[in-house]
Amino acid sequence: MTNPITEYTESGILELYILGELTPAEAEEVEQMATQHPAIRQELEVIQENLAQYALAHAVAPPALAKSLFLATVDYLERLKNGEPAATIPLLNEHSRVTDYAEWLNRPDLTLPPGVKDLHIKIIGYTPEVTTAIAWLIDEATNEVHHNEYERFLVVEGTCTVTSGPDLIYLKPGDYYAVPLHTPHAIEVTSEVPCKVVIQRVAV
Template identity: 50%
Template sequence: MNPITEFMESGVIELYVMGAASPEEVIAVEAMAEAYPEVKQEIEQTRLAMEYYAQAHAVKPRRTVKTLLLATVDYLERMKKGELPESPPILTPESKISDYEKWLKKEDAVYNEDADGLYAKIIGYTPKYTTAILWVKDRSEEEVHHDEYERFLILEGTCTFTTGGEKHDLAPGDYFAIPLHTPHQVIVTSDTPCKAILQRLSID
């Protein structure tokens, strides 16, 4: 076999493009690319093929994941600036909106119009549970939880929770708990975003 062809079929070019080649392999690939145009072309074609594959198989993260990640970053930044951690009450069927008035009255407890229809503001964190104010403008994606309980207390607006094929219409003051291992989705039925206290509790 032609030494150049053998080099191109060795797999080292793929490792080089992925950034997984050893320092010695990097030197060898770059030297071969400098000396042989066909090797340089093979590197470019491999790079384009991998980019195409990555784009074709890319998985867009759920809006909920993105929303809660941004909310966590915001919460940590607030802690760095001196905000003290707090532990809002655990949501129960007896919970009232007034139980969370302290956090609802804060100046930054407002909906971000730049959000992608879903926005959250974390107001409390412990290793056992996380509490946030949540705004849903239109609907959430369907999701399932296997390792944490999810509870809601509706503050403003109205919405319909679909869990396991059953629909539950909720209004301000209503409490709702999502069963484990159950597909669920919320669809807003009011003209304004549905605002709620969201709490996620570890099953441990």
């Protein structure tokens, strides 16, 4: 004869409870059963631990750019909320000069904090069509492809090499580069100091 406790633990209801998939009445029943039967309470703990281990084993770390952009967006919104006026930023082009962005590059709050290991971004302007930021790249930026926006940047400090399709582009302070659409590209820092750039993404 099947043990009713074993039957209950093998029914799948405990997994559904851990995942939050039960109705309030079903969840209350599980909690009552766990209170009354140590074996059910223990099985719940085992299932929870197994699911946690599975999640850790299969977790995918977000790309450094996604994390940095998210943090930069939060920072920018906080600055606007605290009274920073929305700025009109000059569009980057082949005639742009570092001095065109001195107003933002010289701000003491728009600097690279200590301890950054990959990428740091400070947004300085946003419209639905154009996002402009100051970015510090410590080591490299892995392959990206843009289909719906142009990426342009102007090197402020440091040097880097851009691999854009089959081409290698060597950039130093004052150099401007526009990434072609639909072209895989990556950036490698070639200086001892981080490569600091003004970067702009313009919707197509």
